Amino acid sequence: MRGTFLIIAILPALLFGQAGTQKDDVWAPLRFIVGAWEGSASSHSIEGRATCEGRFLFNGAFLQLESKDVFAPREEMPQGLTHEDIGIFSYDRERKTLVLRQFHCEGFVNQYVLDSLSTGGTTIAFISERLENFPPGWRAKVQFEIFNDNEFVELYKLAPPEGELEVYSESHLTRKDR
Numbered sequence: 001m002r003g004t005f006l007i008i009a010i011l012p013a014l015l016f017g018q019a020g021t022q023k024d025d026v027w028a029p030l031r032f033i034v035g036a037w038e039g040s041a042s043s044h045s046i047e048g049r050a051t052c053e054g055r056f057l058f059n060g061a062f063l064q065l066e067s068k069d070v071f072a073p074r075e076e077m078p079q080g081l082t083h084e085d086i087g088i089f090s091y092d093r094e095r096k097t098l099v100l101r102q103f104h105c106e107g108f109v110n111q112y113v114l115d116s117l118s119t120g121g122t123t124i125a126f127i128s129e130r131l132e133n134f135p136p137g138w139r140a141k142v143q144f145e146i147f148n149d150n151e152f153v154e155l156y157k158l159a160p161p162e163g164e165l166e167v168y169s170e171s172h173l174t175r176k177d178r
Helices: 002-016 028-033
Strands: 035-043 046-057 062-071 081-092 097-104 109-117 123-132 139-148 151-159 166-175
Touching (some): 046 166
Antiparallel strands (some): 035 166, 097 109, 123 139
């Protein structure tokens, strides 16, 4: 029985290899995100604090980004507002591209595919393929603007059906674990 379990446990690695150990480093554009981050968040002129942490999972098979934005109480939001989401990046070997799945505390599950990667990798954008528990026809985009190894901005953009993508929230983050 022990031998069968071992074969089942290592079979995926033998057949497919680990995403982080392939000859071409599929994670190169996103490696900057590993670590702890803090900074400011804004959404519709409401200011708050942002934290996030990036880490590899399962020996580099996935990259997780866990984020939290906290907005102080205001007249229109007496309890304040806390938004949390967990993003899981994966590499789709069949399509040869990065995919992002985000799980939001409000119950939304969004799936994105890499849309663009600027020369030099200073801007990385993911466009939605599917928005679960969201009104039909809406689109979303997640964009990372990387200034250096210790600073980046994450933009979350939304568009109604037939509308243009507009910034819904923005987080400006600096590395906490320098």
